[in-house]
Amino acid sequence: MEQVAHLAAAIRDADSVVALTGAGVSTASGIPDFRSDSGIWNRFDPEDFHYRRFCNDPEDFWKDRVSLHETMFGDGIEPNSAHDALRELSKNGHLHALVTQNTDGLHDTTATSAELIELHGNAHRVVCDSCGHKTDAAPIRERVESGERPPRCGDCDGIFKPDVVLFGEQLEKSDLQRARKRSRNADVFLAIGSSLSVEPAASLPRIAERNDATTAVVNLDETPFSALADFDIRGDVTDVLPTLCEEVAD
Template sequence: MIASDISSGVERLGEMIAEASIIVPFTGAGISTECGIPDFRSPGGLWTRNRPIPFDEFVASREARNESWRRRFAMETTFAAAAPGRGHRALTSLYRAGKIPALVTQNIDNLHQASGFADDHVIELHGNTTYARCIGCGQTYDLGWVRQRFEASGNAPDCATCEEPVKTATISFGQAMPEDAMSRATELARQCDLFLAIGSSLVVWPAAGFPLMAKNAGARLVIINNEPTEQDDMADLVIRHDIGDALGPFVAN
């Protein structure tokens, strides 16, 4: 069912939240756009301005690694200034009320953690851009460590332990999805009775399979997104309105 207007959509969503025992949110870039973080696919999005750098290119080319870090540091002000929005805060309210055991996100901005979710209860399918990791041994690094060495030498640094490349702790095109995160997301999708797909275009697989997995396991499916998705016909409720407006009423005072 597609909500005819925002008020009827919010009312029905409230009823479904009240009736649910286990709610699993699945969030995409749309939940963070009101926080000042641009999405990737929309007109004017990051990928319309810069071609994504695939993982194999990052590994093979020092210039690709340098360009990847130049882009990341160019976005540092944007990421540093971003604070959780109404959507993040609403989900945190439901989390603190015991309705949400954990959430699954395609986002890399750390805003769910900043809004009050415990690190272990944020399942990041595409990693996290607020720190770095060696692609060889897995050693983690603060971005300040990377930036200091990058600016001093003009080249992206290698790991101090194993000398393999260091990249943001995100999942690039062609890089294997994190097995533990995929396993935990699968378990959550199968055990919930309400699955909220929020701000995702639902076109990136295998992540886009989780709403269908939850629906097939018997959960109600709600899709909140400004634009239509290919899974709208499967949903019990579709709210095509601003995410902050749709979720704002659920922020606890």
């Protein structure tokens, strides 16, 4: 695609490339989205995962949370070709920050210098709501399934909470500040697999655009930012991203 080739050239020439990813990057890995006809919120009541319910009824909150986690992630969820392409861009020094709205933990920048900003947290971790201690979620879910509801922190006896932003909670201020700073300083900003309908993440490409970045949307459907983007590439991210990665490497 001609647009992909021109975008690849912009990425090669850029000193700072930032990507924002949304649910469309994860659906190819078998993770359902949230708001489509077959999405998570047509199978579960969003109010059951409100921070208010966690505070008032942590026992039943955790019972439903384990069910939600199993429905979303099941067994054998693996990164797909879009994740692989972003990791390759990072390894080759062509992606400097990766901001994600996803909580699935499938983005891996551990072998690269790219900064990973998980705006909505990570569903594979839990955090104590009292002392802030974080740990792996898998053994905590096992404790819940064995009847320990709610699961408690061994350090302070506080209650563990999924390390994700629940309804009624604010995004972590430091994460949002980092994402906004990266967006302001970007030479190229990629919005990938996101409907760009949920704030504050939806404002990030606009921040980049106002600061003269080259902007691109890669998504199956039109987004509110598509008309403003320098490149509006309609397609499956698992096809477009590997092609883009190859073009950048050429």
